[in-house]
Amino acid sequence: MSLTLVALGSAVELNFPLTTFTLPNGLQVAVVEDHANPLVSVQLWFRVGSRNESYGITGISHVLEHMMFKGTRKMKSEEYSQTIQRWGGMDNAFTSEDQTAYFSEVPKARLKDILEIEYDRVANAVFREFESELNVVREERRWRTENSPEGSLYELLRATAYIAHPYHHPVVGWMSDLENLTLEDVERYFHTYYVPNNMILVVSGDVTPEEVRPLVEATFGKLPRRPDPPPVRTREPEQEGLRRVELKREGFASYVALAFHIPEGKHPDLPALTLLAHVLTDGKSSRLYRYLVKEKTVAIDVQGWVEQQLDPGLFVLWVAVQQGHTPEEAESLLFQALEDLQNHPITERELEKAKNRNMANFVRRYQSVVSKGMLVGTWAILDRPEAALAWPKKIQAVSLEDVQRVAQTYLLRDQATVAILRAVPPKDMNAFMKKMKEASQKRFRR
């Protein structure tokens, strides 16, 4: 399958042959061919993430991801990554709300070997060094969230926008859960969700479906089918009225974040919402950048994005407030600009620019075998693998009316969650420093 993108009046050919098949045990397999380099990426995607978690075990999907590197009945802890590095490859993993994904990139000659060790990792997992790894995860939470003002604000924004649905919980989990999780919790979770009928295997690179299939059958084909994991029952109730939340931090930077509820990732309004995000915040010529940063000079940067998820997601706007201005000034200008959008539709040129940027990004972004596999895996979770290739056409088909309609439908004040990070100047730096100096002098007197 070759994918033709039309960008700026010219066709861009992308070679993106995709083959899918399903094994009797329910495992979905997607093969992406790319023969430009002698490389292959093998990716394991599980339909499980913080979306499947409840109070008491938040963060468990991500902890399990860490534990999957702790060896098998045949391999020692971390031997998996060390083996891949010995081959000249790389590997990593990530957990999000909807999925847990493991990916590697190795020389093509290692196709059989990598499938074997990936299979071994799922079939024969042994969770060693649990307590020490839990320490590592707690450090990760402190680093990424607690010591990052923006990370803390993002956590608060989501926890406020979602009150019932598990998207309320941060992917990394709440600290008290990370202090109390047990190995038994993790093992039970593993057996529930890491089953072939809840998994997608993506093989991308210098391979053919014909050579991949028997290798997959001989390995992952041996996993027995298990009961399907329980569905997520909770739905987010409709939001009635604006929600506001504030985080105060000693420091020097203030931010305003806005979130609006939007439909699930495969909903037909998502392409228009994606283009709307381009129009509002993508680049220095975008509407909000021009208005807040250049014209009113209340912000140093504006970002916006669509969280395209399995269950209804969010449209997020994120503003870094310029020194000398307040978050409230930025917030009020943001709402003004959104109101203006309801009354002054975007222009033909704005829409065309958004499409050009989206298409060019697509070409730029999916160059490596890892990124091509990621694209297919992401869509396999959201919808189905082939949807990855249908997306550019859906973007092309968006009309001015569509963008106007989604702006009027979803970006409503009463549907907004406003989260403010207010910087308060550090209280008493001199006392701080005096105390510290004294403490470090003392040690000489011992």
Add this chain to the structure above:
Amino acid sequence: MAAVLTMSAGPFPIHRFTLSNGLPVIYAQKTDLSLTVLRLVVYAGKRDETDGKWGLANLTAEMLTEGTKNRTSDEISEEIEFLGAQLGVDAGIYTTQVTLNILTSQLEKGLQLTSDLLQNPTFPDSELSKLKERIISSLQESLNDPDQVLDEAFRRALYDHHPLARPEEGTPSSIRALTRQDLEAFHRMFYSPRNAFLAVVTNLPQEELKHLLEKTLGSWKGDSVEHRALPPLPSHTSPRVVLVPMKVNQAFVALGHYGVRRTDPDYPRIRLMNYILGGGGFASRFFRIIRNKMGYAYSVYGYFMPGYKLPGYYLAGMQTKVETANDAIQELIQVMKSFQKEGPTEDELRDAKSFYEGSIPRQTETYGQILGALVNEQLYGLPDYYWIKEIDLMQGYSRKEILETARTYLHPDRLVLTLVVPPDFTFDVPSFKDVKVEVWDPRDLLNWEE
């Protein structure tokens, strides 16, 4: 020796030519996409700043897209963004780099615009004053981020008052003092095709590319430029400890010392040595001991950042729990010291060589990766396909040679240690027991005296 070099021409041909205006071009053709990425490297950076005009190179670069004789700031962003292109400008110690990433069908328009930015910037006052405030604001906001504060503190603790420690953006007061005339003079002085080079990766064949470059950039004229040399680095013979208090609940740790230049013949063996010690992710000793065995940190790493005209630095770092931070630092230094005593094991060395050899095809998979390799070749004067040749060299090193490399290039006895920690932290690391501890106010990181 491994047989990786049997492909005598390398994975793709590399060509060099010079435009009629004297601009050297290094180019590789890659045909799987209709995509072009190019980087114009102008030799103009913070080393060229004089008389307290700190931040001038950066401000000049950032202002290139804020107005020309033919286009306003808004017209520039509108035009480039409509083309779906990405245009980035970045000023460093020695160079200013303009990077364009664009569909080849739009390349001519993108080049015309780039050419206008280079030749006709007007640095309009209205945009200048706004941009200055944005830069100053983001400098202040960087004090919120412990990783950035650590970075800044480490550079200053290492280089002291040497220009290499000076923030590339300058300081709030130096930025405020810069004028349009300063920018015009800096631009006139340094932005010249004979003080620059261009690296290109595109699907276009050479003749077509040459024609397009002549047509768009050919009108850019100028002479070669003399640069002043940076002063030598201050000498470091004893350890140093700097604590920066912030409201954090972890200790952010960076320790290190001077390193080497990119062109140092020992650079490949240093990389190999460092892979085993701290650069090799899951396979490194730092990771195995500090993260996996002790559970001290999520991320722990070490790297040699090579320098261009002056030696770069070695930096090892982590974020770790406050209560055990002193132990974690001591352990990290212990790992360095024992590595210097015993060197790598046979297995470690074999695995590291095998990693590099197998990684060759992953190094030039994308247009951007190839561009990066071409820029390095040209900037540092490295041979064609240096990334393969250096890996070939690595295959020959013995355990003894890597041990000697560790002994020569690691200096655990004269480390510069910087920590961002909560104010109630008490520093107590045995390796530094006789070292006077300095405590820095993070707000002072916005000031600069040379």
